Amino acid sequence: MAVTKLFGASIKRREDPRLITGMATYTDDLTLPGMAYAQIVRSPHAHARIVRIDAAAARRHPGVVAVFTGRDLAGALKPIPTAWLIPNADLKTPPHPPLAVDTVRYAGDGVAVVVATDRYAARDAAQLVEVTYEPLPAVVDQITAAGPGAPQIHAEAPGNLAFRWAVQGGDAGAAFAEAQRDGVVVSQRFVNQRLIPNAIETRSVLARYNSGSGELTVWYTTQNPHIARFLMSVVTGIPEQKIRIIAPEVGGGFGSKIPFYPDEAVVAFCARAIGRPVKWTEDRRENYLATIHGRDHITDLELAARTDGTVTGIRGKTWANLGAYLSTAAPGIPTILHGLMLPGCYAIPNLSYEVQGVFTNTAPVDAYRGAGRPEATYLIERMMDLLAARLGMDPAEVRRKNFIPPDRFPYTTAAGLQYDSGNYTPALERALEAAEYRRLRSVQQQGPKDNRYLGIGLSTYVEICGLGPSAVAGAVGFQGGLWESATVRLHPTGKATVFTGTSPHGQGEETTFAQIVAEELGLPIDDIEVVHGDTGSISMGWGTYGSRTTVVGGAAIALAARRVRDKATKIAAHLLEAAESDLVFDRGRFYVRGSPDRAKSIQDVTLQAYLAWNLPAGVEPSLEASAYYDPSNFTFPFGAHVAVVKVDAETGEVELRRYVAVDDCGRVINPMIVDGQVHGGLVQGIAQALWEGAAYSAEGQLLTGSMADYAVPRAHMFPRFVTGRTETPSPHNPLGVKGVGETGTIASTPAIVNAVVDALRPFGITHLDMPLTPERVWTAIRTHARR
Amino acid sequence: MKHKISLTVNGTTYTHEVEPRLLLVHYIRDVLGLTGTHIGCDTTSCGACTIHMNGKAVKSCTVLAVQADGAQLLTVEGLARDGQLHPIQEGFWEEHGLQCGFCTPGMMLAALELLQRIPDPTEEQIRAGIEGNLCRCTGYQHIVNAIQYAARKMRGEEPRKAAV
Ligand code: FES
């Protein structure tokens, strides 16, 4: 493909003018005539039986239109389904009622909804709904919940076990037996703490039901409107063709806006029941309680290696906390997207890994940026450092030694995935050089200055992106396809509208996609409009998550544009009275080879396609094409990150001094946007390592229940990041792209922890669980100093 | 009991009867229909609601509408003049200082006040100056670049682009 200056250029984003002038429309910005406001009454208990709900006082409150309880909804709405039914794992799917009927299972579980004529009245009246609870014993941590004598959360899931999933490859038993004899085995327990996604826009839903036409229109904060339409239809019984879902401007998601929550079904029910539009907007407290959380794994892991540092096997077990109910994608996150990535970028022939999914009395856990892959990368990257420390090797050397060599791609891992392409060593060398690794190691040799200890941490990662081949999605139980749709429509004036089934919400694809079409059709970029997030105008799509939007959605757009070009070529050849094979297409012009003056612009051809006065035989009028792209494989971006920290042994404080990220996401369409994606991911990943963590009390109260209690990081907590790239195109993707939305979160967490542990080596510390707060670091130093 | 308030927003004067407990941010969004000012929290933590009140950046979720009686307010809708973007808007656009855009109006107004106080801030001063505003998307680096761009432009210097 010819590379023009648009593809690969840092074009300013086309979505920005409306966003920087306050003219963008997010869901909560919408108001419809007669609109009422909903407030959901949520359980203050983590586990309790509902004895009685008395809504009389709430109903009498001025402005209140209606109050509904779980019982009122029970006949009208079906339970909220899970969409990822992983096979061979004895998966239990206990019912998840839209509002709790008999039992609440986490603090934040909805029990009633109040609808009133204004926000304040709805909120006041919600306080007047009297719910009598009979508290039950609660359990919040997954190991206790999976153990004997724990409170039982669902009758359908004995022992609180949602599933037991395993992956095997090679012969881990033999590898460990050999390592125990002649090599080394390192083992460690890891806690990957629970995180709260914190999109700055909370969730919001506005539903309107037209009783005359039977149509339900829902504007809402979703990353995947077509999946939402399907599930809305399943839950409400309203036929799919009568439902229109619109994702207006969406203020960040990070996975938290993938699920179909009870709330959207409840709001749709209310709109239908009271015969007027209803809006519900979560406040932040509610967002913390009832929007999904991420991560929350406890893992026991072992690595087998030879004494020269060659890793021969990995085995272990993870307990994944799933919360009180199975959220939309929950079962697939700690298994398919996690377990299969455990070997990372290393040629590890033997693998045995088990994951138990466990119900607890906490908010449901689902995909949070990276979704399973950060947890996997954290495990393997920490293990590589533990191995290096055990053998007295340099962590960079251990990695080089175990990288999958470039000549072995496509490479099939012990977990059965086929990595498409990779060249890991150059990325590592680039990162080491940019970080001045050698110099820093010699500075480190000189010992601490002013009781401040230097630490250097590496993370070399590979991730699975571009979700994904639909046949594989089906084989692993995902109840959907993962292909993507695109329509490229040229208008009579030669301008274009592009429709995509993805649903970007900050990732900049209105720009990236326009760059693709401008490249393929030679159109000025300002003549291209990208439409997304509306089931009313887009035939089908699977949405934005899993770093799939540009990889899968962009490829569909390129293919549709190429079909448009093929048809335009036929018409141009006819108009120019030349053979198609004699035509050259260059920057928007068709001309006859050898006579550049015999030419038609794409705009001329488009007009003729619509006028249809003189079309070649068998060619239909109009000029548009659709493509449905189903990738043949996933893509596997990779890279190397280096973190440099100083740890103050007096205070336990960690200062991040320098951070270098070298990422390979295949071909780059817009470098500025790619950098932005990397930066955003880094901040989230670094924050997990150092500050963030959701905490519940033993009784199931969320202790980090507000932005004042949960450490969403701020600008002054970071140095300027250094980013770099290598470029190894995906061989199977039509654009050669691999995806970049999650790399930063996946790679950075272990780089930071490795750096801090590296700094603490003089104290004999080999591991610390996250977040590495001053208190935790300080305590570890004191404890070890005393030994 | 409702209170009568009168205030100027982006140069237009409004008079309304409001409940004493009405938050200024709800007044701006729901009563005036200026929805560019956002709400991201309930603990004065995120700064999505930042506006200027009598020339000072305030979090409008933590001010009652009645407290703004007689005040001059500036919201994101008032930044551009005669179809010309304000340098702070230009900076955010040029330097990719936004992704989902939800934090952006508040972020720009906080940054603008910073530049009015310190026309030539260091990177450290910029990072400290936007400490009251959370962005979950950008990782802040391009926001810093955007503010540096705006600072140069507002000082009458040729703005240099930092992004690739
Ligand atoms: S809405 Fe978060 S500080 Fe005002």
Ligand code: FES
């Ligand atoms: S751009 Fe999304 S929160 Fe800042």
